[in-house]
Amino acid sequence: MVRTFSRFLALGALALAMGVSAKAPEADAPVLNDRLTGALAPTHDPVLIREGDTYYVFNTIGRYIGIKTSHDLVHWQEAGSVFAELPEWATKAVPGTEGIWAPDIQRVNGEYRLYYSVSTFGSNRSAIGLATAKTLDPTSKDYGWSDKGLVVQSTHADDFNAIDPNLVIDEKGGQWLSLGSFWTGIKLFAVNPETGKVDAGTRPVSIARRPAPAGAPAPVEAPFILNHGGWYYLLVSYDYCCKGVNSTYYTVMGRSRDVKGPYLGKDGSKLMEGGGTILLRADLEEKERFRGPGHVGAFTDTDGTTYLVYHAYDREANGAPTLRIAPLTWDADGWPVAQY
Incomplete structure (x- = not known):
């Protein structure tokens, strides 16, 4: 240490003698999250x-699916909502529902398919619906959402909860819908590619679960499957959202060569046994502003960059749920690393 410090002093003296100033290394450039501005919350x-x-960005806001727009991923503004009222089928399928949750959107067969959840909090009497549009541009003459109704549902007789949908297309063009929250975890249903729906009688595959100790809750929800480099990466949220700054949400991942799993973390731990590798988690409470990062989506841009989009709760804004976006890089073993 003495030798290192003496060398530092010598370099400093040499710099002064040469008429230049000794500068500390420049700080890293701000990550994308540090530059986000505009309509970030709620x-x-x-x-x-x-x-x-x-x-x-399509998101849960108020009673309906909200829309935010940006031309640069930095500056965001509100842009209305998908629905003006609850679809009639939804109020019949899930009595007492007052809103639409947790959208997912993909472009499939020349149209945009938006999946959404209908439920009442804490119940697995739930349903997933589908709406389609030719374009997302509200100034286009072709703009408009058409509701296609029920995709799949769960009742009190089922061991899963039909919310938090995500559509993934496998390497052979097959379509799959992952979904789930609490109960027995995350399920995967084969989807009819023509209708975008789950055919009657289709049985789900279990792909993630957290066995509960002594009957206590062990939450797992909000699945998203990212297809990259010959692997399917299953991203799920563990623990609790929706508690403001007291939210304990965090995101874990596992991967598989088969969309149906099994999904394993870096250490070989099984997502069917509550394992996986952490992708997003808030730092120590006294150091981290944004709490409970989770419910992720992933999008790969035209330049090949993949972005994670998620929400977290802002300690400096009374715990408001806030938009966050993190570019992904890939380590030497092919695992994603979030720049957040």
């Missing part, structure tokens, strides 16, 4: 997609 359960020169 935002829950966001998903990201791009059409033309506009990025769209």
Whole structure:
């Protein structure tokens, strides 16, 4: 240490003698999250997609699916909502429901397919619906959402909860819908590619679960499957959202060569046994502003960059759920690393 310090002094003296100043290394450039501005809150359960020169975030806000837009991923503004009222089928399928939750959006067969959740808090009498649109641009003559109704539902007789949908297309073009929250965890259903729906009688595959110790809750929810480099990465949220700064949400991941699993973390731990590798988690409470990062979506841009979009609770804004976006890099073993 003495030798290192003496060398530092010598270099400093040499710099002064040469008429230049000794500078500390420049700080790292701000990450994307540090530059976000505009209509960032409230935002829950966001998903990201791009059409033309506009990025769209669809999210849970109020009673309906809210829309935010940006031309640069930095400056965001509100852009209305998908629905003006609850679909009639939804109020019949889930009596007592007052809103629509947790959207997912993909472009499939020349149209945008937006999946959404209908439920009442804490119940697994739930349903997932589908709405389609030719374009996301509200100034286009072709703009408009068409509700296609029920995709799949759960009742008190089922061991899963039909919320938090995510559509993934496998390497052979097969379509799958992951979903789930609490109960026996995350399920995967085969989807009819023509209708975008789950055919009657289709049985789900279990892909993630957290066995509960002594009957205590062990939450797992909000699945998203990212297809990259010959692997399927299952991203899920553990623990509790929706508690403001007291939220304990964090995001874990596992991967598999088969979309149906099994999904394993870096250490070989099984997501079917509550394992996995942490992707997003808030730092120590006294150091971290944004709490409970979770309910992620992933989007790969035209330049090949993949972004995670998620919500977290802002300690400096009374715990408001806030939009967050983190570019992904990939380590030497092919695992994603979030720049957040």
